[in-house]
Amino acid sequence: MPLRIRTAGIEVDVKMKPVGNEIMVPKPEIQMRRIDTGDLLEKVRVVTDRRYLWIGHGKELATETRLIDPETGKDVPSSEALEILSHYNYKLVDSKGNIVDEREMGELIEYYYVDEKGDEHVVRPFERTQLLDIPPENWVPSTLVDEFVITAVYELYTDKKLDMVKLWELAEKMLKEDKVGVTTYSHGRGFVSYYAFLCPIMVNGKFGWLLKLTDTKMRFDHLMEIPAKIPLPVKQAPTLERLPPVQLIVATAKKKKQTS
CATH class of the missing domain: 2.40.290.10 (Ku70; Chain: A; Domain 2)
Structure with a gap:
């Protein structure tokens, strides 16, 4: 534009x-490993809290997750599992849990904020x-x-x-x-x-x-x-008034x- x-x-x-830009300070990719075993260590995003929303109803659903060892087919207790977040994105949803497309809705979506007095102010991007x-x-x-x-x-x-x-x-x-x-x-x-x-x-x-x-x-x-x-002959810098x-x-x- x-x-x-x-x-x-x-x-x-x-x-x-x-x-x-030109990198002036070297920034090598730092990796980690255990000294005693040599195993590589990796920092990952771990899911600490999650919820499921019932589309069209807006209710939060109770979950019962079953974890299975892919090699043996046996159940694995959730206490022994770590849920790692590999990818994520954002969705706009209404009070019923329906996914809303912000671009398709266009002018049907109103933006506003509430000030400290409780007054609403309608705004636009x-x-x-x-x-x-x-x-x-x-x-x-x-x-x-x-x-x-x-x-x-x-x-x-x-x-x-x-x-x-x-x-x-x-x-x-x-x-x-x-x-x-x-x-x-x-x-x-x-x-x-x-x-x-x-x-x-x-x-x-x-x-x-x-x-x-x-x-x-x-x-x-x-x-x-x-x-x-x-005493120093210091020139006072002007302000941004x-x-x-x-x-x-x-x-x-x-x-x-x-x-x-």
Whole structure:
């Protein structure tokens, strides 16, 4: 799906790909075995609790499981068995245990949440962001990115020569001013929106644009006082008070009181 960048000076379409990576710290696949016997050890998902739902009735069913030794055909007590979960998936079910296809139901499904006062708020999933709109006031010092934990990074680029020139002129300007653009972004298909930092870069004589996503701001709980006898010319970093609030949900209707 195309993505467009719009600022006070340019408006161009770009492609978006996850940033590549180079592993700097070796991560060999670690295996385990017993020292005394040499037997290999494996970590597995073990089923600790399960339930069966009667389709069309919504009742939880009682179970009587019979375990059999495949070689001898003899019963094996459940106390001697370990249930290992090899594969799993998710199903959407109604109160009667009927499987519901979320895509087929479409607009017949309503999404909502209940706040701490018991009021219901009807919402809808985010649409995928198609426009990164960054007004002049949303270009902020690049040091502000350090306040956040970056969860994903994407490269934004174009193959069109004219748009490449526009992107370079903007990158050159913002690199000189040491600024990054701030907006919000959503992948769609859900209820998550991110802060998005649009960052110009220069690497090996070439330029590029990175889109850095975050939903977490760092909290510093152990900052230390600067000793009074050692005055330092420290420049205080600005805060993110200029940022627009990230949108948490997309409301589709007025809130309504939860019925009992």
